[in-house]
Amino acid sequence: TDIETNPQGVAEQAAQALAERTGVARHDVALVLGSGWRPAADVLGTPEAEIALAELPGFLAPTVQGHGGTVRSVDVEGRKVLITLGRTHLYEGVHMNRVVHGIRTIAAAGVKSVILTNAAGCLVPEARIGQPIVISDHINMTARSPLTGAQFVDLTDLYSPRLRALAKEIDPSLTEGVYVGLPGPHFETPAEIRMFRSWGADLVGMSTVLESIAARAAGVEVFGLSMVTNLAAGMSGEPLNHLEVLEAGQKSAVALGGFLRDLIARA
Numbered sequence: 001t002d003i004e005t006n007p008q009g010v011a012e013q014a015a016q017a018l019a020e021r022t023g024v025a026r027h028d029v030a031l032v033l034g035s036g037w038r039p040a041a042d043v044l045g046t047p048e049a050e051i052a053l054a055e056l057p058g059f060l061a062p063t064v065q066g067h068g069g070t071v072r073s074v075d076v077e078g079r080k081v082l083i084t085l086g087r088t089h090l091y092e093g094v095h096m097n098r099v100v101h102g103i104r105t106i107a108a109a110g111v112k113s114v115i116l117t118n119a120a121g122c123l124v125p126e127a128r129i130g131q132p133i134v135i136s137d138h139i140n141m142t143a144r145s146p147l148t149g150a151q152f153v154d155l156t157d158l159y160s161p162r163l164r165a166l167a168k169e170i171d172p173s174l175t176e177g178v179y180v181g182l183p184g185p186h187f188e189t190p191a192e193i194r195m196f197r198s199w200g201a202d203l204v205g206m207s208t209v210l211e212s213i214a215a216r217a218a219g220v221e222v223f224g225l226s227m228v229t230n231l232a233a234g235m236s237g238e239p240l241n242h243l244e245v246l247e248a249g250q251k252s253a254v255a256l257g258g259f260l261r262d263l264i265a266r267a
């Protein structure tokens with residue numbers, strides 16, 4: 001079965017392999033950890049199984065530094081959780097179906113809710129580095145869709161109002177923002193950032209939007225959480241670099257692990 005012609009078939013194969021390798025027939029929740037979020041995975045508990053993504057049908061070995069490449073099965077307060085460390089991005093030059101294969105796989109594994117995390121640049125000058133911001137909505141600037149054919153999917157309330165309310169209950173200090181998803185791999189220009197700000201955007205990044213759309217199409221509820229790793233271009237007077245993005249993530253990822261545990265337990 002080929003992922004370009006039969007993505008659903010390959011996702012079902014991957015889900016079956018996951019069930020066999022983890023010994024868990026159905027998982028409840030999935031957590032996709034973005035750049036620098038790895039420390040949060042360790043806070044969530046010792047994996048009952050950890051599998052290299054490259055060993056599952058349809059997945060590729062990761063190419064970018066800091067992007068893990070494994071999937072863990074973890075029991076979080078009685079809930080069976082799949083934690084993916086490392087995702088495939090559009091800028092790797094791969095087929096769209098590869099970018100959302102993880103989402104299609106978790107959907108086929110029975111998952112009802114997915115938590116998508118990422119490292120993002122921030123358009124809010126007052127934001128602090130390491131701050132978590134709950135995604136309230138997105139602007140898809142990749143000019144792409146993971147869907148093909150007559151799938152006229154409604155994206156209203158794509159980022160679950162139920163899970164956002166729960167997040168706010170767990171941590172009332174959390175703020176929300178609109179995430180702009182770009183193809184990358186370059187960062188934006190200061191002029192682009194000023195334009196996105198005028199559009200009502202708060203965060204910029206290179207992931208999440210296509211996965212959210214694929215999750216909605218598959219009937220999986222979405223929660224999005226960005227970690228601010230830097231101010232966007234033209235806002236701090238300093239150049240942007242990927243290592244800085246990763247380092248900023250490590251520190252607050254540990255602290256955010258506790259929040260994710262509570263959210264998963266009650267999701």
Ligand code: 6GU
Binds near residue numbers: 187204230240
């Ligand atoms: Cl400033 N832009 C994009 N596209 N992605 C980012 C980022 C900026 N900072 C972290 N990830």
